[in-house]
Amino acid sequence: MAAAAGAFSLREVLSAFQAAVTERREVLLGPYLRGWRGLVRFLNSLGAIFSFISKDAVAKIQIMESYCGGERQEEYRTLQSMVAYELASGLVDIQRRSEHPDSGCRTVLRLHRALRWLQLFLEGLRTAQEDSKTSTICTDSYNASLAAYHPWVIRKAATVAFCALPSRNAFLEIMNVGTPEEAVIMLGDALPHISSVYGITEELYAQHKLLNLP
Ligand code: 1PX
Incomplete structure (x- = not known):
């Protein structure tokens, strides 16, 4: 059965990540954040037990949306232009969070790490046996x-929440x-695009030594 017209489908959400990559292998922040917004909407539909996760994700999406709709929005059109602009203007805290605690670079890095989880989780979901437990796939991913990157208390809370899947x-x-x-077929189509966004971001951040931003 196809998704009813107008109904929320994860297909559109995941295809936002496809739209995020340009021919020149740039990552467009607009579609990237739209993809995240949709994922959070899906997460919220899974129950209140996940709200501590979605709150943090929303806070980070909002930080990025304010840059993308703000005075310097041209600089925040792509991930590449954001990195170039923030580094050239000294807007990134490199050693410890101080003057620029919410730079675009450190905020996207948190989402980027979560995208790796999503990639592993969706791949696990796609290839697992029919009777596999989602909670196990999620915990392993x-x-x-x-x-x-998370302290014990967050790891514990996350692992407890996964049991509700x-x-x-x-x-x-x-x-x-x-x-x-x-x-499963849709996931097979969508995953290469998520991997592509992940790979481009990882390369860009590695090139500029941004993978450990505080
Ligand atoms: C078909 C599958 C769709 C599933 C959609 C699920 C969307 C999940 C969105 C997760 C976004 C998580 C962002 C986490 C960012 C982060 O690591 N933040 C931490 C560090 O931030 P800071 O600013 O302090 O440096 C922050 O400490 C995190 C707090 C909240 C807990 C994060 C737990 C992440 C678990 C991710 C797995 C989600 C499980 C969803 C089950 C389907």
Whole structure:
């Protein structure tokens, strides 16, 4: 069954990441943030237990949206222009958070690390056995990515919340893409675009030594 017209479908959300990459391999911040907004909307639909996660994600999306709609919006059109502008203008705290605690560079870095979790999670979901537990796929993806950057208390709270995730098939269905089989096909189509955004960002940040911003 195809998603009803106007209904929230994860297909559109994930395709925002496709729209974020230009032919010149730039990452457009508008579609990138739209993708994140949609993911948060989906996360909120999973229940209040995830709200501590979505609150943090929303706070970071809002910081970025204010730059993208602000006075220097031209500089925040792409990830590449943002990095060049903030570095050239001394707007990034490199050693410790002080004068520029919410730079675009450090804020995107947090979302970028979470995108790695998303990539692993969706790949896990796509390739797992039908009877696999979503909570296990989610925990494994988290431990292999974001967990390294979180203190114990956040890791604990996240792991408890993951237990509330529905079974794999139910999860694939609430994505509202069609049957679980159709959702798996959609994930196969969407994942290369997410990987591409992730890879370009990782390369850009590595090039400018920004991967450990405080
Ligand atoms: C088909 C699948 C769709 C699933 C959609 C789920 C969207 C998840 C969005 C997660 C965004 C998480 C952003 C986290 C950013 C972060 O690492 N923040 C920490 C560091 O920030 P700071 O400013 O202090 O340096 C901050 O400490 C985080 C706090 C909140 C807890 C973050 C837990 C992240 C778990 C990610 C897994 C989400 C599980 C969703 C289950 C489907």
